[in-house]
Amino acid sequence: MRVMAQLAMVMNLDKCIGCHTCSVTCKQAWTNRAGTEYVWFNNVETRPGQGYPRTYQDQERWRGGWELNRRGRLKLKAGGRVRKLFSIFANPLMPSIQDYYEPWTYDYDRLFSAPMQADTPVARPRSLISGRPMKISWSANWDDNLAGDPSPDPVLRKVSDQVKLEFERAFMFYLPRICEHCLNPSCVASCPSGAMYKRSEDGIVLVDQDRCRGWRMCVTGCPYKKVYFNHRTGKAEKCTFCYPRVEVGIPTVCSETCVGRLRYIGLVLYDADRVAEAAATPSERDLYEAQKSVLLDPHDPEVIAAARASGIPEDWLDAARESPVHRLIFEYGVALPLHPEYRTMPMVWYIPPLSPVVDVLAKTGHDGEDAGNLFGAIDALRIPVGYLAELFTAGDPEPVRAVLRRLAAMRSYMRRLNLGREPDESIATAAGLRGEQVEGMHRLLALAPYAERYVIPKAHAEQGAQLEELGCSLDYDGGPGMTGPFGEASGLPAPVAVENFHALRERQTGENLDDADELRGRVNLLNWDGKGTPDGLFPRRKK
Amino acid sequence: MSVLLWVVLPYVALTVFVLGHVWRYRYDKFGWTTRSSQMYESRLLRVGSPLFHFGILVVALGHVGGLVIPKSWTEAVGVSEELYHLSAVVLGTVAGVATVAGLVILIYRRRTVGPVFTATTRNDKLMYAVLGLTIALGLAATVVANLVGEGYDYRTTISPWFRSIFTFQPEPALMAGAPVLFQLHALSALALFAIWPFTRLVHMLTAPVGYLTRPYIVYRSRDEGRPAAKRGWEPSR
Ligand code: HEM
Ligand code: SF4
Ligand code: SF4
Numbered sequence: 054m055r056v057m058a059q060l061a062m063v064m065n066l067d068k069c070i071g072c073h074t075c076s077v078t079c080k081q082a083w084t085n086r087a088g089t090e091y092v093w094f095n096n097v098e099t100r101p102g103q104g105y106p107r108t109y110q111d112q113e114r115w116r117g118g119w120e121l122n123r124r125g126r127l128k129l130k131a132g133g134r135v136r137k138l139f140s141i142f143a144n145p146l147m148p149s150i151q152d153y154y155e156p157w158t159y160d161y162d163r164l165f166s167a168p169m170q171a172d173t174p175v176a177r178p179r180s181l182i183s184g185r186p187m188k189i190s191w192s193a194n195w196d197d198n199l200a201g202d203p204s205p206d207p208v209l210r211k212v213s214d215q216v217k218l219e220f221e222r223a224f225m226f227y228l229p230r231i232c233e234h235c236l237n238p239s240c241v242a243s244c245p246s247g248a249m250y251k252r253s254e255d256g257i258v259l260v261d262q263d264r265c266r267g268w269r270m271c272v273t274g275c276p277y278k279k280v281y282f283n284h285r286t287g288k289a290e291k292c293t294f295c296y297p298r299v300e301v302g303i304p305t306v307c308s309e310t311c312v313g314r315l316r317y318i319g320l321v322l323y324d325a326d327r328v329a330e331a332a333a334t335p336s337e338r339d340l341y342e343a344q345k346s347v348l349l350d351p352h353d354p355e356v357i358a359a360a361r362a363s364g365i366p367e368d369w370l371d372a373a374r375e376s377p378v379h380r381l382i383f384e385y386g387v388a389l390p391l392h393p394e395y396r397t398m399p400m401v402w403y404i405p406p407l408s409p410v411v412d413v414l415a416k417t418g419h420d421g422e423d424a425g426n427l428f429g430a431i432d433a434l435r436i437p438v439g440y441l442a443e444l445f446t447a448g449d450p451e452p453v454r455a456v457l458r459r460l461a462a463m464r465s466y467m468r469r470l471n472l473g474r475e476p477d478e479s480i481a482t483a484a485g486l487r488g489e490q491v492e493g494m495h496r497l498l499a500l501a502p503y504a505e506r507y508v509i510p511k512a513h514a515e516q517g518a519q520l521e522e523l524g525c526s527l528d529y530d531g532g533p534g535m536t537g538p539f540g541e542a543s544g545l546p547a548p549v550a551v552e553n554f555h556a557l558r559e560r561q562t563g564e565n566l567d568d569a570d571e572l573r574g575r576v577n578l579l580n581w582d583g584k585g586t587p588d589g590l591f592p593r594r595k596k
Numbered sequence: 597m598s599v600l601l602w603v604v605l606p607y608v609a610l611t612v613f614v615l616g617h618v619w620r621y622r623y624d625k626f627g628w629t630t631r632s633s634q635m636y637e638s639r640l641l642r643v644g645s646p647l648f649h650f651g652i653l654v655v656a657l658g659h660v661g662g663l664v665i666p667k668s669w670t671e672a673v674g675v676s677e678e679l680y681h682l683s684a685v686v687l688g689t690v691a692g693v694a695t696v697a698g699l700v701i702l703i704y705r706r707r708t709v710g711p712v713f714t715a716t717t718r719n720d721k722l723m724y725a726v727l728g729l730t731i732a733l734g735l736a737a738t739v740v741a742n743l744v745g746e747g748y749d750y751r752t753t754i755s756p757w758f759r760s761i762f763t764f765q766p767e768p769a770l771m772a773g774a775p776v777l778f779q780l781h782a783l784s785a786l787a788l789f790a791i792w793p794f795t796r797l798v799h800m801l802t803a804p805v806g807y808l809t810r811p812y813i814v815y816r817s818r819d820e821g822r823p824a825a826k827r828g829w830e831p832s833r
Contacts, residue, residue, distance in 0.1 A: 134808050141804075142649040143642040150635045150711075182636065183710040242812035245804030250816035254788050267629035285713070287631030300818075392811065512818065 055149040055325040056360040056371055058347060059236065059400055060294060060318065060509070062305075063376045063388045064229055065498055066406040067460070071227035073097050073194065075316075076306035079231075081422050082306045083293070088285025090156035090181045093193050094292035095307045096154035097229040101440065102196045107151040108113040109278040110392070111207035116146050117276030118239050118395030127333045129242060131273050137245060139499040146273040150284070154192045175576035182284075194203055199225050211448070212439040224437050226529065231307060232279040232292035233391065233399030236323060236347065237332045240291070243274025249289070252279065254512070255320075256400065257288035257294045276395040285354075300512035301558045314501050319376030319508045320369060321400070322349040322360060332396045340393035347398065351379065372510035375498060377400065385486070385494045387456045389445035404498070405445055407460040409437040420440045423464035431457045459484040463498070466491045501545050601783070606761050609786040616793025631797040635713035640701055648698025654691035654741065663758045667751040670727035678714060681747065692735055698738060699728060723795040730784040737777035 079095040082383035096105045104110060111316070112118060116131040131137070131146055159176035167174035180187040181540060196203060203209060234251075238258050241249040249271055250266035251257070260271070267287040271280040280291045295305035299318070303309070324347055347358045351373035360370055373379065381388040381404065382459040388402035411422075412429045431438065431454055438457070462484035469477055480490045492545045497505060620628065634641055662684065670680055703724060706716050741748035757770040771779065792798070 138804065138807065142645040143638070145642065147634045147638060173740050183714055185710065241814055244814075245807040246802065247804075247806060247810055248815055250814040252818050253815045263625035263628075265629065267632050268804060269634065282632070282635055284633075286626070286637050287629035288626070400749065474687070551785055554806050560693055 054349075054356075054361045055363060056322050056356065057256065057325045058360075058365055058373065059321050060234070060299060060321055061256075061321050061376075061379045061402065062231070062308070062402040063317040063402045063404065065313075065315040065317075065404040067404065068315040068401065069097070069229060069406075069409055070313055071097055071099065071197065072312050073497060074231055074310050074312050075376065076193075079292075080307050082295075084290075088283040089290060090282040091150060091193075091399055092154045092283070092290065094281075095229060095231045095376055096193055098194065099199060099203075099210040099225055100196050100228050100444070101206040101225065103203070103205050104147050104201070105193045106278050107191075107559060108205055108207050109148075109276075112276055113396070115148070115273070115275060115276070115278070117238070117278065117279055119399050120396070121333060122231050122337065125333060125335060127237075127329060129239060129274065130276075131243070131270075134244040137243065137270055137427065141245065141268055141270070142584065144269055144273060147269060147331055148184060148272065148278065149542045152189075154195070155187060157187055157189060160186075199347065208443045211443050224412070224440075225265060226406040226409060226489050228391075228403075229307070230279070230304075230391070231401060232258065232275075232278065232294070233397065233401045234292075235400060236325075236328050236398035236495070237396065238275075239395075239397050240271040240275040240280050243254055243270040244268070244289075245270055249280075252296075253315075255294075255299070256294075256295050257299075259293060259296070260289050260291055262288055262290075265501040276392065276397065298553045298557075299509050301554050302511040303554070303558045304507040304509060308507065313484075314506065317377040317381065317497075317506050319378035320351075320373040320510065321376060321381055321382070322351050322365075323347050324349055328398060332342050332398055332415075337340040338449040340396065341390060341446045341449070341452055344390055345382065348379070348382070350383075353378070366510075366513060369510045372508050375508045377505060377508060380493075380497065385459065385490065387494070389456065391445060391505050392447075393445075394447035403445060403458070405456055407439045407457050407464075410434055410457065410461075411464075422464050422468050424462065424477075424483070425577050427461035427465065428483065431461060433524075448579070455485070459486060459494075462486065463491050463495055467495050467499075493519075598768040598772040601779075603766040605783070605786055606766075609790040613789045613792055614788075616757040617798065619800060622794050628762060628798055628802065629796070631715075631796050633712045633715055635670065636715065640709070644698045644701030644705060646698070647694045648702055649693045651695030651698055653691075654687065655695055658688055658691065662751065663755045666755070666759070677749070680751075685742065685799075688738065692738070694799070695731060696735065699731060703728065716772045719795055723791065723797060726784060726788045726791060727797075730781065730788050733777060733781035733784055737775065737781050741775065741779055748775060748778070750774070750778065754782070776792040 067557060076095045076097055080093060084092045093105065099106050109115060109117075116384050118130050120128045120130045122128045129137075133189075136545050139477045151447070157180050160179055160296075161176050163174050164176055176184050178189050181184065185446060190285050195201065211488045234257055236256070237326055238249070241251060241258060244265075245268045246264055246266045248261045248266070250259060250261065252259065265288040267282075269282050269289065271289050272278070272282055274280070280289050282288075283290050295307075304316070304318050308318055309426060327347050331347045332340075334340050334343040346542060349360075350355070350591060351360075351370060360373075361367075378388070387404045389405060390399045390402055392399065410427070410430050414426060420426055438450050438453055439448075446452045462480050464478065466480045466488065469475070469480075478488050480486045496502075581590070667677075671677075706712055706720070706724070753770045753774050756768055760767040760770070771782070774782075
């Protein structure tokens with residue numbers, strides 16, 4: 054047993070209102086640069102819908118992830134090493150910018166520079182790729198809220214024999230997506246230069262920008278299409294799980310800003326030696342259980358001993374025991390992986406939404422929160438269950454049904470309590486839970502206190518010397534002069550200023566309004582949260 | 597004059613080539629990339645790029661065969677001049693045509709596809725000019741020698757000169773007697789090598805052969821690859 058720690062996330066889809074706050078804040082923080090205009094490390098798509106990039110889930114076309122070869126061994130679906138090298142000069146499976154969308158801006162200047170005229174001047178859209186005027190016909194969330202025609206949805210096609218998209222039976226929900234920071238990442242396996250790696254401390258999957266050579270095979274390798282090609286720098290970029298933030302113990306930007314407070318971050322421990330074996334489980338429908346079986350119980354003394362032997366620090370083990378992610382996957386059993394059939398062992402889990410069921414039930418005039426009605430409805434409403442199963446359990450409806458029953462049980466059970474009735478243990482039992490567990494689950498899902506949603510151990514201080522990097526001074530070798538002959542992409546990268554994030558954490562969690570000492574007369578407006586007026590925000594008044 | 601052209605220039609070009617790569621690797625790893633333009637346009641690239649690359653790789657191998665391996669060696673293993681010449685012409689023609697066709701498609705694409713043209717830097721244009729010139733001159737020299745003349749045995753002049761550079765006993769006289777087109781081809785190749793480290797062509801030096809043997813999943817510790825904190829860091833408080 055080789056124990057490793059993994060930072061994982063759970064999203065509770067019932068609470069997602071599709072507001073895109075997570076996408077926008079993520080973009081503001083990480084991808085508001087030239088070359089990444091079309092890139093959304095976090096995107097929110099309406100299901101059913103085509104997704105972003107369009108139909109990325111159709112692996113017969115895009116060939117992302119892994120499959121089993123004839124001998125039952127794992128192989129990259131897009132082809133092995135030799136095949137990759139032979140097709141490296143032009144990748145036959147590379148999505149084009151049109152498959153994402155052509156990013157644009159507006160000719161704002163015309164609003165000011167247009168001469169006096171009868172009609173109001175308009176700001177025309179202009180492509181950020183070619184610089185020419187363009188007609189906007191697609192974007193990252195063009196089919197929000199079932200706009201347009203969701204029928205090209207590859208997931209919908211799989212259940213199409215059960216479903217006709219009749220108006221009365223229409224359903225939808227939102228699916229926010231980030232990189233899954235997989236245990237068996239096919240993007241890493243696809244990278245010819247070995248620039249992509251999984252961090253051994255916390256399992257975050259990253260691209261080494263200094264080693265990436267722009268072979269663009271990782272884009273094909275990822276079945277979730279969560280590695281993006283920066284077309285200006287010629288390098289791959291992806292969600293970093295906000296590592297500079299989580300290293301100091303604060304949640305990712307998307308989690309922090311989520312309006313629905315539906316994201317949970319915590320550690321899971323897993324047995325790295327068993328990953329490949331579990332990912333090669335023959336039947337796709339067994340992959341959900343196989344994936345769970347790789348994760349270890351942080352309370353098990355044997356696991357704890359092995360974890361210590363692998364050098365996992367004590368506070369990380371504590372964090373693993375308090376992990377909301379582990380509880381949601383195992384104790385409450387409500388979190389499911391997204392597309393386990395891609396065999397990458399994704400580590401962003403989802404609590405499937407109960408709401409389509411409740412809505413459909415309410416429309417028929419029934420009490421949508423009565424346990425009996427709800428349980429019955431879950432089994433009767435094949436459409437959402439079949440669809441959810443294609444997303445989360447490779448098509449097996451049973452685990453989805455079990456999760457929905459637990460969520461339904463929680464509603465009914467808690468409603469009785471809210472109405473001042475006696476708790477009804479039988480409701481909990483019917484879903485395979487105990488009453489106190491239901492209450493614990495309710496606390497975590499409905500009240501969702503900040504400190505229980507995010508249990509993030511800090512990176513270790515022993516390694517502090519390296520963590521502090523070089524500050525932001527420009528006097529390192531080469532300096533900023535390097536940007537000359539090779540365009541904006543060249544030169545040494547400016548180090549991530551970790552100390553900024555420490556300051557951010559202190560301000561966010563500290564008691565003081567503003568810590569003038571710490572700021573020493575400098576104000577970083579990015580870190581200013583609007584509380585008070587930190588020293589140095591305005592020039593000092595002359596006495 | 598011939599010392600300047602066939603001794604000084606080659607050494608300057610090769611030194612720039614080597615030191616340029618070292619310098620670039622040290623200071624501009626981030627700029628070391630193919631700068632793939634496939635996101636913008638795929639249809640032409642999927643024809644042009646493989647044609648060009650497979651072609652140029654065979655051409656490069658041919659140069660190794662022709663320039664590096666002495667005539668006496670091939671004859672020692674029983675390859676006659678006729679046989680060598682025949683295979684060189686056949687292979688060279690196929691590879692040469694592929695290279696040129698590929699290059700034409702790539703340049704046509706660079707010029708006509710809007711987004712690709714926008715993403716083309718001055719550096720790229722210079723590189724394409726010198727690369728194109730080198731290939732054109734090489735082709736011209738061969739065609740003229742074989743079709744107009746009755747073949748030119750560069751293995752008795754150019755090849756020994758080429759090897760003499762690397763054994764540090766340069767013999768400029770050998771090259772001074774070669775046909776003008778071959779001379780021009782060699783000169784433009786020297787120019788290409790001199791600008792090589794400063795263009796996108798650096799991607800060739802990091803061709804990912806290691807991929808064939810490394811394990812699929814790469815684990816790396818957080819500490820690896822961070823700049824060492826050697827420069828002294830002033831605590832902020
Ligand atoms: C064997 C090693 C090589 C590999 C693996 C390789 C791979 C690549 C790749 C992946 C691209 C990007 C294509 C795209 O998506 O836009 C590229 C572009 C290019 N390569 Fe290579 N290459 C190699 C050797 C060479 C050599 C020896 C030359 C020339 C002497 C060369 C010249 C070029 C040029 C000119 C381009 C730009 C094409 C364009 O977009 O206009 N490559 N190469
Ligand atoms: S989801 Fe993330 S870790 Fe998994 S294959 Fe894609 S990019 Fe790699
Ligand atoms: S911020 Fe939260 S609620 Fe809004 S779209 Fe993102 S995940 Fe959903």
